[in-house]
């Protein structure tokens with residue numbers, strides 16, 4: 698009998714992947730985590746029935762959530778990852794020798810444990826000595842932090858369940874305070890195609906604009922996320938992601954990336970008109 702994983706992406710749209718084997722399922726205090734071995738996308742981790750990472754397309758998301766900021770400020774030394782329990786974001790940041798210290802705050806230890814066991818190529822840097830891993834709520838962790846991080850990456854689940862607080866004005870404002878003078882905040886910003894996600898992307902963008910002087914949106918193609926077209930937010934105190942791109946410096950680092958490059962960086966901020974309109978007009 699054929700086994701299929703089906704995600705209800707919206708009330709009217711589903712994604713189905715043919716599955717070789719259902720490898721793991723467990724429920725934590727926060728959510729249910731599953732691991733499936735699929736034919737096309739390799740191993741897949743879901744949280745509460747929604748795709749988090751697949752072995753085949755995780756590189757797109759993790760490259761774009763990390764290198765876009767690192768190429769705008771090549772002097773980033775301290776970073777904070779909120780969420781990101783699979784470890785892909787930590788893996789990409791650790792490619793930089795300049796990075797002295799990274800704090801990672803993941804609410805659910807189970808996600809890290811599962812990734813260590815089933816996704817060794819994604820979780821490979823979770824034990825790096827430059828990384829401190831805290832199993833705490835990112836919203837509470839951000840309180841009363843001042844001028845500490847050059848970069849904050851919000852690698853969260855959707856704004857439901859434990860991830861909800863990571864999309865609020867109060868939280869973004871705590872992040873602003875915790876950032877250093879040229880600090881950059883990156884957040885995963887949902888898809889512009891289906892209304893329910895687009896609304897969240899617009900709301901998050903409007904909230905960031907109330908707090909940060911520079912707020913831009915950029916895009917990537919991630920096949921297993923709803924619609925396959927995903928947005929990220931770039932918010933900064935001083936740096937513009939296009940004018941301040943240090944293409945030469947970044948290329949001189951000689952890092953190996955599978956998706957990101959500095960030509961693509963420029964294109965990623967060139968949004969289609971319907972996305973621009975949605976973001977500007979709500």
Ligand code: SAM
Nearest residue numbers: 780781782803804805808834835853854859860
């Ligand atoms: N790439 C993924 C996506 O966009 O679907 C996100 C991956 S990552 C696994 C998201 C992580 O955020 C989860 O492991 C979840 O436990 C964590 N998370 C959710 N709410 C959180 C909170 N309030 N504080 C810290 N981590 C949180």
